[in-house]
Amino acid sequence: MINERAAYADILQKILTSNVPLSAFKDSLPNAQKNFFNMLFLTTFRQLTFIKEQVLPRFVQKKIPSKQKILSYVLYLAITELLFLETPDYAVLNSYVDIAKKSTDKFGANFTNAVLRNVLRHKSELLSLPLKSYFSAEFLKILKPDYTKDEILQMEKYVVVEPALDITLKNSAPNPFANGLTLPNGSIRLPAQTKVSELPGYADGIWWVQDVSxxxxxxxxxxxxxxxxxxxxxxxxxxxxxxxxxxxxxxxxxxxxxxxxxxxxxxxxxxxxxxxxxxxxxxxxxxxxxxxxxxxxxxxxxxxxxxxxxxxxxxxxxxxxxxxxxxxxxxxxxxxxxxxxxxxxxxxxxxxxxxxxxxxxxxxxxxxxxxxxxxxxxxxxxxxxxxxxxxxxxxxxxxxxxxxxxxxxxxxxxxxxxxxxx
Ligand SMILES: C[S@@+](CC[C@H](N)C(=O)[O-])C[C@H]1O[C@@H](n2cnc3c(N)ncnc32)[C@H](O)[C@@H]1O
CATH class of the missing domain: 3.40.50.150 (Vaccinia Virus protein VP39)
Structure with a gap:
């Protein structure tokens, strides 16, 4: 678990600093890791504005020195696991403190340990804070010139909705999805967790995955x-x-x-x-x-x-x-x-x-x-x-x-x- 999580902190840093998409890393992982990796990263990105703006400022008063920047990414992942995933608390603490120690020094490990223990102590209080925004300040700079406050609020709600699976059916093909919801334009909508390769008609090539938009x-x-x-x-x-x-x-x-x-x-x-x-x-x-x-x-x-x-x-x-x-x-x-x-x-x-x-x-x-x-x-x-x-x-x-x-x-x-x- 520690080795995996150490690699994940590096990956998170790369995605957030070099504009590399998450999908670029998922394909190279062993199959056994893919589901957890996906869940951890999607949850981290969905909650990152909250973690950065509403959680960390309570417990971290000084700027993390640039030589130890990796600690920020270690904390983002660890806090996501502590607050939003079901990993046992002791496992989160042990593994991320160990990663902090190996990637920085004893000071980095103590700092990580102190922050994470504070987060744990205030877990229910943190989870009941009124959310300011899922969107980052930079993302809001893109949206604000073009949309009203209400439109942006509406968009934000979808940050935490797992996207459904939309299918486009060939014109002449019969609809093999008895339980699918047919949208007005003809797209067929299936629940988010649907496994694509197990759907009927995949090998026959009568449909493909395509967002309705x-x-x-x-x-x-x-x-x-x-x-x-x-x-x-x-x-x-x-x-x-x-x-x-x-x-x-x-x-x-x-x-x-x-x-x-x-x-x-x-x-x-x-x-x-x-x-x-x-x-x-x-x-x-x-x-x-x-x-x-x-x-x-x-x-x-x-x-x-x-x-x-x-x-x-x-x-x-x-x-x-x-x-x-x-x-x-x-x-x-x-x-x-x-x-x-x-x-x-x-x-x-x-x-x-x-x-x-x-x-x-x-x-x-x-x-x-x-x-x-x-x-x-x-x-x-x-x-x-x-x-x-x-x-x-x-x-x-x-x-x-x-x-x-x-x-x-x-x-x-x-x-x-x-x-x-x-
Ligand atoms: C939005 S995607 C296209 C999606 C595709 N039309 C579909 O429906 O599946 C944009 C595509 O533009 C390609 N692209 C980027 N810059 C390009 C360029 N200068 N000339 C041609 N293709 C480019 C990318 O490789 C990418 O596949």
Whole structure:
């Protein structure tokens, strides 16, 4: 247990200081450790603002010296275990104090021991404190310019709701999920703990996992059959599968060879390899002799809308990341215009909550490109998500299912349909 936890403190430090996603570490762990690792890290990220802002300041008066910075990460994990998980108290104390000793010195061990004993002594008092926020100050700096206090409060509730599992079913396939909840757009929602590979129809390739919000972008396009579609930034291929299933001829481009391999495997399982060309290229460089009827720009973004599944995002993303991604998105959009046919359509999508990567991006685009208009979007069940400009702004709370909190929520997304005037 000590060796594992020591490695976990290092991993936590890497995630929080180098913007490396949690998923990058999970795959390399032995299977026996994966479940606990996942639970520990997800809980730590969900509770980290509380731990940093409401727990630690009570017991740590001085700044931890930078040479002993690892102690902060040891404390974050240990406090998560003491307050929110069921590990016996003595095991938490022994293992994390030992890690502190091995990674720093006797002083570090005594300090860790004193803080953790204090936390234990005040456990029930700490757990009854009114929570100030699950979002970090940096994350709030991203949200506050764009959303009201109430909207942010609503979003915050979903930090601690384990996301349900959403499935997109092939158009012609029968629904094999008797107990699934069918959402208005046709996505099927299953409980969070569902094991994907044990679901019926997996080997037959009649469905794939896709958050309901992600599925709306292709559904926003009404007329796809037989069209030449360029899927820029395509991997791992959730939207590529929807396009192929709707009868499009798809060129799927992505900068990552590894992610394209996943796309290839996914399309193989789904039997959707006809009408598909896969190209590894930078969306800013990709060139083609033919023009496309439809271009899907599922642009790289800050991914702030996926904070329910990836709660590390609450602590790692900054305004600077948003602005940097917004510039890349603008450049990709500009390049995409040159690949579009004279009466073509573009769908622009991001899983970001920041309007610089959504509404503002497209407002600016339309100002600078008078040859485009925002085309109307009509997807069942999304009427309340339409903005005044006719875009779709999806927030987690817009998928509130009354009486079923565990089956509520969705990723935050932005979708705009842009039609070139003839
Ligand atoms: C939001 S994900 C795409 C999700 C995908 N469309 C789906 O539905 O499954 C963004 C993708 O953009 C790719 N990407 C990032 N920068 C890129 C670039 N400059 N050119 C092409 N692809 C890029 C990433 O590798 C990643 O796969």
């Amino acid at each position: 992600a599925s709306l972008a292709v559904q926003a396009l009404s007329d796809i059959f037989g069209k030449q579609v360029l899927d820029l930034c395509a991997a791992p291929g959730g939207k590529t599968a929807q396009l192929l299933d709707a009868g499009a001829k798809v060129t799927a481009v992505d900068i990552s060879q590894e992610r394209l391999e996943t796309l290839r495997e996914n399309m193989k399982r789904l039997n959707l390899t006809d009408n598909l060309q896969i190209v590894c290229d930078d969306a800013l460089q990709f060139s083609s002799s033919k023009k496309f009827d439809i271009i899907l720009v599922d642009a790289p973004c800050s991914a702030t809308g996926t904070y329910r599944r990836h709660p590390e995002i609450i602590h790692t993303k900054t305004r600077q990341d948003v602005l940097q991604q917004a510039q890349l998105q603008k450049d990709i959009l500009e390049h995409a215009v040159s690949l579009l046919s004279d009466d073509g359509k573009m769908v622009y999508v991001t899983c970001s909550l920041a309007k610089d990567e959504g509404e503002k991006q497209i407002n600016t685009f339309l100002k600078q490109h008078s040859e485009f208009v925002a085309a109307p979007i009509s997807v069942l069940g999304t009427e309340h998500m339409l903005t005044k400009e006719g875009y779709l702004r999806v927030l987690p709370q817009y998928f509130n299912i009354p009486g079923q909190p565990d089956l509520s929520g969705a990723d935050g997304f932005f979708i705009a349909c842009l039609q070139r005037k003839i």
